[in-house]
Amino acid sequence: MDRDGTLNIDSPNYVKSLDEFELIPGAVDSIKIMNDLGYKVIIQTNQSAISRGLISNYELTKIHDFLKSEVSKKGGQIDDIYFCPHHPNENCECRKPKIGNLEKAIIKYNLDPELCFFIGDSKKDIETGCNCGCHTILVLSGCHNYSTIEINMWSEKPEYVVKNIKEATKLLLSIGEKNK
Numbered sequence: 001m002d003r004d005g006t007l008n009i010d011s012p013n014y015v016k017s018l019d020e021f022e023l024i025p026g027a028v029d030s031i032k033i034m035n036d037l038g039y040k041v042i043i044q045t046n047q048s049a050i051s052r053g054l055i056s057n058y059e060l061t062k063i064h065d066f067l068k069s070e071v072s073k074k075g076g077q078i079d080d081i082y083f084c085p086h087h088p089n090e091n092c093e094c095r096k097p098k099i100g101n102l103e104k105a106i107i108k109y110n111l112d113p114e115l116c117f118f119i120g121d122s123k124k125d126i127e128t129g130c131n132c133g134c135h136t137i138l139v140l141s142g143c144h145n146y147s148t149i150e151i152n153m154w155s156e157k158p159e160y161v162v163k164n165i166k167e168a169t170k171l172l173l174s175i176g177e178k179n180k
């Protein structure tokens, strides 16, 4: 899944410190439920703020340690966090919608993409999920304000569109029930 706008409130000016990091209600509980459903919870986040000099690696680690500890307090677990520190101009392989990091995760955790979901709040996240061959869920909790008309014009459309991470989790629960 994505981080900004999906698990925490996004900012058009980048999330630059732990002080600016605010979890979306229900995010932590959602991760715990996903764990219980048997999903590995892996984050892939574009953090060009690093190459832009707006946040240090140290501060980013602090945010991710905080996120992991909030989840573990509730008995849940984030299995891995991958991030792309590069500027879009650097043309790296790890910036979404490219899947350099996710390919690593697929090998490391022996994942079958067809059984995975990519959850995110942006068009790029949906493209990322499609590039991996995963199922895709668009959450409308970011700052994009996409209209249904707009989403329907994307060449890679989300399989599901829901309000937020809590609703995405409900969806995963209902899919789990169907597959029993």
Ligand SMILES: [Mg+2]
Binding pocket: 002, 003, 004, 005, 006, 010, 120, 121, 122, 142
């Ligand atoms: Mg996002």
Ligand SMILES: [Zn+2]
Binding pocket: 083, 084, 085, 086, 092, 093, 094, 095
């Ligand atoms: Zn990168």
